[in-house]
Amino acid sequence: ELQQKGLIELNIGRPIKALKKATTFRRHSLDEIKTGSMAGDDDAHRLATALFNRSFVFGEKTIKPFWTVSHTGRVISSNPNIQGENSEKRLSGLKAGLKPGQVLVHADIKQAEPTIIKHLLHFPQERDLYQQYIAATGCTRKDAKPKINTLSYCRNSLAFYRHWPIQAQTALDDYVKVLDRYKMDLFAACRRTRSVTTLTGRTINAEKGLRLHPGMVMNWRIQGTVADVINAACLRLLDHATVVVPLHDAIYAVLPGEQAEIVTEAIADKAHEIGLALTIKADKVFGG
Numbered sequence: 001e002l003q004q005k006g007l008i009e010l011n012i013g014r015p016i017k018a019l020k021k022a023t024t025f026r027r028h029s030l031d032e033i034k035t036g037s038m039a040g041d042d043d044a045h046r047l048a049t050a051l052f053n054r055s056f057v058f059g060e061k062t063i064k065p066f067w068t069v070s071h072t073g074r075v076i077s078s079n080p081n082i083q084g085e086n087s088e089k090r091l092s093g094l095k096a097g098l099k100p101g102q103v104l105v106h107a108d109i110k111q112a113e114p115t116i117i118k119h120l121l122h123f124p125q126e127r128d129l130y131q132q133y134i135a136a137t138g139c140t141r142k143d144a145k146p147k148i149n150t151l152s153y154c155r156n157s158l159a160f161y162r163h164w165p166i167q168a169q170t171a172l173d174d175y176v177k178v179l180d181r182y183k184m185d186l187f188a189a190c191r192r193t194r195s196v197t198t199l200t201g202r203t204i205n206a207e208k209g210l211r212l213h214p215g216m217v218m219n220w221r222i223q224g225t226v227a228d229v230i231n232a233a234c235l236r237l238l239d240h241a242t243v244v245v246p247l248h249d250a251i252y253a254v255l256p257g258e259q260a261e262i263v264t265e266a267i268a269d270k271a272h273e274i275g276l277a278l279t280i281k282a283d284k285v286f287g288g
Contacts, residue, residue: 001208042202043231044073047246050235051075056243056254057097058082072204072220073227075234075246083247094243094252095285102242103257107264107282108250109271112226115278116199117152120221121178125277129175136167151179152222153215183214190217198224199274200232229278233266260284 002008002025009026048067055064058080065077077083082090094104109115118125133144147164154160157180161169169176190196194206196217204220206212230246237244240262243254253263264280271278 042073043235044069044075044227047231047234048075050238051244054243056094059093059096070227071207072223073198073202073231074223074248075227075231077245082245090245090252091285094245094254097243098254098285101256102254102286103260104243104285105253105255105260105263105282106250106285107253107267107280109226109229109267110279110281112249112278113152113222114148116222116225116276117179119276121175121182123175123178127175129172132171133168136171137165151176152183153219155213155215156180157183157215183218186217186221187212187214196220196224198228199276200225200228202228225274225276229267229270229274229276232270233263236266236269237263257286 002010007028009028011024048069051065051067055062057063063080063082065082066079068076068078070076082093085093091104091106098104114129115125118127129148130141130144133139133147134141137144147168151157151160157176161172161176186196190206190212194212195203197203198221202224204224226249230249230251234244234246234251237251237253237255240259241253241255243252245252251263251267255262260282264282267280268278
């Protein structure tokens with residue numbers, strides 16, 4: 001299992017004493033593990049490899065982060081983990097590297113995961129599930145979001161929402177029942193193949209021995225689709241931008257001011273390709 005995960009190099013010996021061949025193993029170095037994680041021919045691994053070879057100014061330093069790929073296809077930074085910084089520090093750090101004529105664009109998909117889920121379940125995009133919960137319970141939007149979001153990725157959506165106030169159950173009963181049926185059908189298919197596909201057709205395979213549940217495979221399909229859209233857009237930007245940083249459902253890019261619109265176009269074009277109508281918000285910070 002360690003060898004399959006790329007953590008060691010293993011040579012199995014022979015149980016015959018005369019052959020004098022012992023079992024040996026060598027632990028891979030951190031650099032070997034990180035480089036190995038970029039091996040692949042999908043957009044995520046191509047993007048990780050391309051970003052791995054790029055350095056850029058962040059604050060007072062020139063950095064060259066390690067980039068690896070998560071199970072769902074997200075491209076993740078480390079050493080340093082600029083994705084883990086708060087938004088203010090991330091913006092100020094990237095802004096420090098702007099040259100005259102350049103602009104820093106931050107483009108993000110509004111309600112990316114809820115939008116994809118409503119698309120899959122054939123519910124109208126204008127239906128605001130958060131607002132329905134708020135109206136039924138009188139809580140804040142901050143409190144409503146985790147209630148609605150947990151529905152998608154918990155083991156049993158029906159059991160979870162039965163702990164809600166009765167008014168909220170009544171308001172969202174139709175949505176929860178359709179969501180639960182979709183998750184159970186997806187789980188049944190995944191149990192047979194040990195894999196799930198994103199809306200782009202990319203396959204995410206379950207690790208050997210991993211116990212699956214309906215919320216887990218739903219998470220792979222939804223977050224995997226978000227990753228596919230962002231990764232494809234980032235790859236398109238590499239020819240135009242000096243800095244490209246993916247972040248879940250968003251992109252930071254430094255590029256010439258006259259090309260700023262290509263960031264939102266790249267995200268929208270990929271979403272349109274797979275039949276998604278996503279709302280993209282972009283903020284711009286101009287250089288000197």
